[in-house]
Amino acid sequence: MSEQRASTPLEIGSEIELEITGIAHGGVSVARHEGRVVFVADAIPGERVLARVTDQKKKSFARAAVTRVLDASDDRREHVWAEASLERDPAERAGGAEFGHIDLARQRVLKAEVLVDSMARFGDIELAGEEGEDFSETLAELVEAADGDDEANGLGYRTRVRLHVDPETGAVGPYAARSRTVVPVSSLPLATDGVNQIAPLAEAMQGLQTIDLIDPANDDPRMLITEIGQKERRGEKDLVAELVEDRGFIVRAGGFWQVHREAPAMLFGAVHDAISDLIEAGQFDPAAGNLDLYGGAGLLAAAVAEAAGPGLKITSVESDPDATDNAAENLSEIVGARALTARVDKYLSELLDAAAPVRDRLRRGTIVLDPPRSGAGGDVTAQLAELAPANIVYVACDPVALSRDTKSLLDSGYDLLELRAFDIFPHTHHFESLAVFSRAE
Template structure:
């Protein structure tokens, strides 16, 4: 612990930074402060001074409030609680919803401009649901400490805090959440609320071999209860529509070697297939064998659709190194949809995509920095960004989803 940790500072907050914190300066040094917003004057306590270039601090009192500050949507995460007792997962809950989306837009645009050289507006759209951004989470993980107490982790820590409510969760999850109970010996619980079948509770890290059904429009998707699915109740439909719209129909070739990378149980491959018809050829690539099994079933309506269990980087590397001339031609006419994890696709995947040279890419991202890094590399390798949309899939948090379309120049 450094000599400044614990010191209290009065700070004028100037800007938003990636990661749900805000920027100010103290005696020339950058300080990243949580639980505030631009235009506020706060008293903050230093919690990390290990870096030469910046410190980190927690707001402990608001001296001059922004007009965009609101009563926190989650009482147990509010600034009037001690920082170590504030529940994590709602770090923007003290900011009115419209301002939250404006801040997310700013973070998206700044990172794209700085890292990718892409200078264009990226509006962030609200999803259907309550205006205050509550009631949307269909997946929640609660942890249990060594005494069996159940709750979320405190913000920026792995310490369990007990809470009386989960306002971001659906009503179904709130009804089955074991808040106030003890689970001795357990790691925690997963709470899921699929669009069919009602909310349920699973041991943390397990799915008990149970399959569930999620409905998106008129289509149903089977997946393991503990498997990945979009968390916001309206996210799957929103992203399916966004990806379908982002594909340039004049460049799309149903007979080409189209790919859905990090394909999960086939949600976005199905969105492409629904737009372009049952003869659409598309291969979903996913590292989880169970998800691939479900994708086979979920994509059965398209005679040219298939699902492959493979790591995306290795799959593309093999294609780039061994594809025949005819296969390369089909790949170059192809459309690639990719929805990587928060860390992004990364340099190996981008390098292989650039070598294969598909006609268009549809990149779905949940991290602005990873998106900007990968788009920058793709632009340097002969692609042009033709459209960008942002979506507020995670209200009352700093997270934001984006869908980018790129074409080969």
């Protein structure tokens, strides 16, 4: 294709025929049109589709959404959410279930491909094996399913849902993909029954901005509303009871808690397994300066404690003081655990200035971190490398951010011991990963 043709802008709203060749990060597939990359919503790699151009801000790529499937993948399914399906105009499709037209097992393979590709491009790690080697089984198993999801076709799992209110009509619903248009819907198939029971989907909620629906494991479902012009969600500070297997946790109704009903147990188990493996390998020192960074209400510090047993010392660090209060309560039975409020970067810079015995304890320690979607980032990763703990257990919800931070850690003398991934957001492109690093001596 000539450069000249590629630089001719595509007309927004025009329809183009595309061969879908792969998956990109962000829930869109990839195609090429006249030398330019097109990111395509609602497609599946391997398909031939007709797609409407929705965006062409940059010369090098455009965005489009499928309007008709010409050659369908065997993995195409009826969309799990009628209001997000191809039956609708792309601008009126509900957002938040961008993989809902794909077979669940294939969704996990696509997520695995994104992780492998991110690790190769940003982490300098080749997971794909030798060329010519059949990697399909590894891809099929890399992203682990949550308990019960295969039986439920990945539906009914969300215990937290944010809905928006149309300022003019008061209609309630999710935003359409990549827009702030509220799409009224008749149900929330990804959400739990508890969330669906209280969702005011048929009501006009004039004067409100957002409605957060939450369905705690051991409490009644509830609705947190934000009025127009207000920041605070009514009821956000109320405490709710969560349950992770038989362990109780208290969290604020508006505070961070994993969204999938099985995610807290799955991540608790994954961190527990990672620490148990380090203990078995003689690489974990319970009395060292162990940290749980971005600790929220203390879920992962509790997992470390359960694996390590009595004698563990661990500090959970979290910037939200209310979450720290919850963590202090949730960890109160663990004698050597404490929770404190601090920004991770500030806390680590204080540790870097600490006296030699403290630094030595940290060098022998294990740091668990579970940052927000943007990842720990270059500065915090550099601080971690300088503190040089024996092990780093990194829980990540963004594979690209994890891959970038992985590269920095490998360059700083860490080995990647283990990489796992968890499908805790079925029918969306999101998934969680866990990477275990050990300092090479």
